[in-house]
Amino acid sequence: MRTLIVTEKDKSARRIAEILSNGKFGTKKVLNFPVYVFRKDSQEIHVIGLKGHILRVDFPPPYQNWQKVDPKELIDAEIIKVPVNELVLKALKEEVVWADELIVATDFDREGELIGYDAAEEAKRVKAFRSIKRARFSALTPQEIKEAFKNLQDPYLSLALAGEARQEIDLVWGATLTRFLSLASRRLGKHFLSVGRVQSPTLCLLAQREKEIRDFKPTDYWQLKLVLAKNGQQFVVNHEKERFFDHTQVEKIKKKLGEKGLVLEYEVSQRNILPPSPFNTTQFLAAASNIARLSPARAMQIAEDLYMRGLISYPRVDNTVYPASLNFKAVLSFLKKDPAYEEVVQAILSQEKIVPTRGKKHSTDHPPIYPTALPPLDSLRGAEKKIYDLVARRFMATLSPSVEVEDGVVTIEVGGEKFIGKGFRVLKEGWYLAYPFFRRKDEPLPALKKGDWVEVLEVRFEKKQTQPPPRYSSARLVQEMERLGLGTKSTRHQIIQNLFERGYIKGEPIQTTELGMAVAEALMRHMKPVSSPEMTSQLEDEMTEIAEQQKSKEQVVGHSRQLLKSVMKGLEGEKESLRETVKAGIKAEGLIGKCSCGGELRVVVSRKSKKRFVGCSNYFKPDGKQKCSVSYPLPQKGTVASTGEICAFCGAPVVKIINQRKRPWQICLNPDCPSKDFKKEEK
DNA sequence: GCAAGGTC
Structure with a gap:
């Protein structure tokens, strides 16, 4: 008997061969695709991995012309299936010719069932089979795989049809x-x-x-802060009313403030910050973006590459709970060989009991993303290194103890007004040692007690604006x-x-x-x-x-x-x-506002200096001679967005500058605008 | 040159 097992990808083909043959299998190449070969009793078994979908849907050629076909006609048009990759299909068919029994062992989900169905249909076109069976498993573990092949099922046709x-x-x-x-x-x-x-x-x-x-219409507001000191140690407190929308009110308060403040209350409390949950794709992509500043597409590309090189586990996963079969100690022992991780691993191993965190999503498709091997010295660079480091550190963080922190809250009276100060201090680094990316800086309050007097060093009166989402x-x-x-x-x-x-x-x-x-x-x-x-x-x-x-x-x-x-x-x-x-919409892109000459002001990039500025569309008039020379300088960083507003002082357009990690900033384009002198005076 | 879903 010759049995052909078809899987969704090469990695699972190899794994299945390994498990079913107890490690004793050979590899041959069919059209350059690996096929895993072994014997079991009188059975000869081949395992071949596809590359995802082998067929895709499309319309027949006459519908391909966009201009000649009314889009409405596509609604009821015939749908055909075409090969995604001719070579994969050819390799599959060659193996089909050899086999007399087929087992579909693609992933057990809707798309997997469809891939298996397409493969079986293509196989049937080559020859009639004695039987086509389906192995259903939800993890590539020896128990699951052996069980699935002992209890072969029929293909799940209706699931494939859903696909x-x-x-x-x-x-x-x-x-x-x-x-x-x-x-x-x-x-x-x-x-x-x-x-x-x-x-x-x-x-x-x-x-x-x-x-x-x-x-969004921003509203101005003011904040009142004091810089205080106790025994030479400085700290900052905010007025209990965090935002003042009327600045005359703040002026009144400012006048009342003396040079000393009285501590009314001082409380210190401790709490734990739990370590983060294991990485699934979404969590990983979020961290890659926030921490390594990589786009999701780029992060995914690198993760796939690291996976193919055997350095991290499968990166496409929903699951956030480690399976019981994952050997943490083995992973830690290879991570420990990297001097950068040695101390972290020591800290993890020094716990009485290592309990990994669990996320909310629990499925058995794949384990959460974790490192599977240590990269050879200097084999990774730039972004690759960042991604590996992120995966390794996240894994270690999920096995680390909680962070212990201390929060301090002080209420101080100055000139009859209440001010609140907050302190923060890390007592035990815990998982911050592994994953320091979001560690807040310590901002401890000085040692204070009720009834203490503190010195007022500085009064800060800050003007701010409410922010859009x-x-x-x-x-x-x-x-x-x-x-x-x-x-x-x-x-x-x-x-x-x-x-x-x-x-x-x-x-x-x-x-x-x-x-x-x-x-x-x-x-x-x-x-x-x-x-x-x-x-x-x-x-x-x-x-x-x-x-x-x-x-x-x-x-x-x-x-x-x-x-x-x-x-x-x-x-x-x-x-x-x-x-x-x-x-x-297209016309509005880069549009800043109207020019006094009737032209349109838009963002222009200088060909010479490559710097950007705002220029008028009438810089050249149609006759090529007369021109409107109105132009305004721009900050070279951040996104320039039109507000549609003009400056109340000089009539120049007001733009919004949106800078990454800074708060958006509205300015009048005119550098000589009188409003700017006014602001200087105000300070 | 169309989508979204697998995988490389």
Whole structure:
């Protein structure tokens, strides 16, 4: 008997061969693809790993011409399956010819079932099989694998069909609306405007936040702080009223303040800060962005590379709970060989009992991301090193003891007003030793007790502005997408990358471009279903129904097609307005305001100095001679955003400068504006 | 040149 086992990827093919053969297997190459070979009793077994999906869905060639086909026609068009990679398919078929029994051992989830189904269908086209069976397992452990192959099941057809429904619905909606929007706004070729079940709600989320920021009207407020000292040690306290919206009130208080303050209350308390949970993809991407300053797409690319080199475990994972089978001591013992980690490992091992943290998401797909080997000396550089270090440190942090801190709160009376001071001190470093990235600086209060007198050294009167909600960082966005059920662990970073490539978003934290705003507006107004995450959650429900045979694939896809038809009906006669919306958006990009000559002021980058400034669109008049020489300098760092406002003093446009990690900053563009002299005087 | 989902 010749048995062929097909898996989703090479790594699992090898692992399965290893487990079923008790380590005694050979490797051969078929068209350069590894095939793992062993014997069991009278059975000859080959294991081959695919590379994910082997087929993808598409429309037949006549539908490929965007100009000649009305997008509406795509809704009911035939859908064909085409090979993703001819070589993989060829290698599979060669093995199929050899075998007389087939076992599908792809991942046990919807997409895995579909990959297995496609593989089995392709195999059946080569020859008839005595049997096609399915091994179901949810982890690549010896127990699970051996059990699964002892209890072979039938393929789970309805689960595969649910996967097909997902593919077809995504294609039909994506292609129809992408083409419609692109044609309507005449954005063709590489400038096409994409629409999709996951990317579009994500864009709308960002656009809504952008709108809130744009519409936000900042209010001035003042803070009153005192620098105090006790026995020469300085500390800062805030007035109990944290924000004053009327500065005359602060002036009054300032006059009352004396040179001494009385301690009314002083409290010190201790608390523990628990170590972080193990890394799943989302948590990892968030940390890579916040700590290593890498985009999710870049971080994922590096993680995949480290995984392929055997240095970290599988990076595409939802699970945040280590399996019982993970040997912590073994990992710690190789980490200990790195001088940078030696002390940390010692601290972990010195605990009476090592208890790893657990996250909220518990599944058995893969273990959370952890280091699997120490990289050879100097083999990693730059970003690779950062990512490995992050994974190693996070792993060690999850096994480390809690951090112990001390909080101090003091209430001090000065001139009849109450001021509050807060102190913070780390008592035991705990997991900070492994993972120091978010360690707060110690800001201890001096030793104080009720009734003590302290000296007032300085009165600080600070003017501030209320802040709009923050922009999403890539890290926050990945987390938000996970929370809303948008995309998967393997696709979220790519979807965000896509939005960047389409020109819908830019920068970090993420800013929605004018084009992105225009597209989002069109989506929310005329393509409602794809503008919200509900389409995905509904699709998930319906796919469960297909898998459980409560609905047929045809029913679900058919219903989805009807809905799309009604969306397209609503778009009839909207082509012109869509085109105008998009056109206006593109024109508005970089626009700062009106020039006194009637021209438009926009951000221009000097060809010579590569520096940016604000220039007028009438710099050259059509006759090529006369010109408007109005220009304003700009700070060279940060994003420049139009506020639509003009300065009350000089009439020049007011812009917002958004600098990473600084608070947004509104300025009048005119460097000689009288308002600036006024401010100098105020200080 | 369309989507989203696997994997490299």
